[in-house]
Amino acid sequence: MDSKLVAYAFLGLAIVSEVIGSTFLQKSEQFTKAIPTLILAVCYLAAFYFLSLALKAIPLGVAYGIWGSVGIALTAFVGYFVFNQKLDLAAIIGISLMISGVIVIQVFSKSVSH
Structure with missing residues (x-):
């Protein structure tokens, strides 16, 4: 399988893990609820692990x-x-402009090998 495709899959997993973690950050109520706090910690660890794999x-x-x-x-x-x-x-x-920036990078930048 293409290493770039795998890297982007890991990046996708990192993003989803971070978003789930952030959702549970809200639900943890400033770390006063144990289960949401545990879930957010696991999700953030997973997010950084997957990001590290994507950075290869x-x-x-x-x-x-x-x-x-x-x-x-x-x-x-x-x-x-x-x-x-x-x-x-x-x-x-603002959010649309950020997404547009990513599209510009992916389509036009020589920093990204296609």
Whole structure:
């Protein structure tokens, strides 16, 4: 299997793990609830482990840009649907610009081998 494809799969797992961990960070109520705190710790450890595997084939800046922007977008999505946290137009535009930046990097940057 292509090492780049595997690296992006690991990056995807890292992002999903981090978003789940962040969701349980909210549910831990400042680390006062044991089970959500344990789940968030496991998810964050998994997220950094998967990110370390992704970095074998994806440059750090590119991986972190994808991690950050996709993670923010997914976390905002979870916040909206799970915690009823509304996003204003500026937040939606900002998140869209971050996603657009990742697309520009993936399509046009020579930092990423295709």
